[in-house]
Amino acid sequence: MRISEFLSPEAVVADLRARDKQEILRELSAALAQAHPSLKGERLVEVLREREKLGSTGIGEGVAIxxxxxxxxxxxxxxxxxxxxxxxxxAIDGKSTHLFFALVAPENSAGVHLKALARISRLFKNPRFRASILEAPTAEAIHALIVQEDARP
Known part of the structure; x- marks a missing residue:
């Protein structure tokens, strides 16, 4: 499974404006709804909020999924x-979060969902990669970096 299979360039936001967790979830949901017009932004926000109630998805090192x-x-x-x-x-390390990867899966897709989470988590463990994403000036550049890094063996 490659990230390019489920992350379209239209769903990348180079400069999130949100200042808190709830606004981040809303902004990411809006990006998802814009890239996938059949999805409703408000429903996406609800789904992400429900999961956050179980515990933060801020995995540390400036990354949340x-x-x-x-x-x-x-x-x-x-x-x-x-x-x-x-x-x-x-986040579990108590630090500010800068990189957000929102993932929404079909209801009965545990295997695919878990594979995607593992892949994203592995990718964002690399400090140089995280730094390059923060330095990228546009959504297109960010998407290209993610696809390029994900293609590495």
Whole structure:
């Protein structure tokens, strides 16, 4: 599974404006809904908020992977956003979060969902890669970096 299979360039936000966790979830959901017009932004926000109630998806090192499952969805979809100023996302290391990878999976897709989470997590463990994403000036450049890094063996 490659990230390019579920992250379209239209769902990448180079400069998130949100200042808190709830606004981040709303902005990422809006990006997802814009890239996938059949999805409703408000429903996506609800799905991501429900998962956050179980515990923060801020995995540390400036990265969060908010995720959830949505009934009626036929394929895995994602949005990615960069917060230049950083947001308190209640990450496990207590640091500000700058890189957000929102993932929404079909309701009955545990295997695909978990594979995608693992792949994203592995990718963003690399500090040089995280730095290059923060330095990228546009959504297109960010998407290209993610696709390029994900293609490495």
């Amino acid at each position: 908010p995720h959830g499952k949505l009934s009626g969805l036929t394929q895995l979809v994602a949005a990615f956003g960069v917060s230049r100023q950083g947001v308190d996302f209640e």
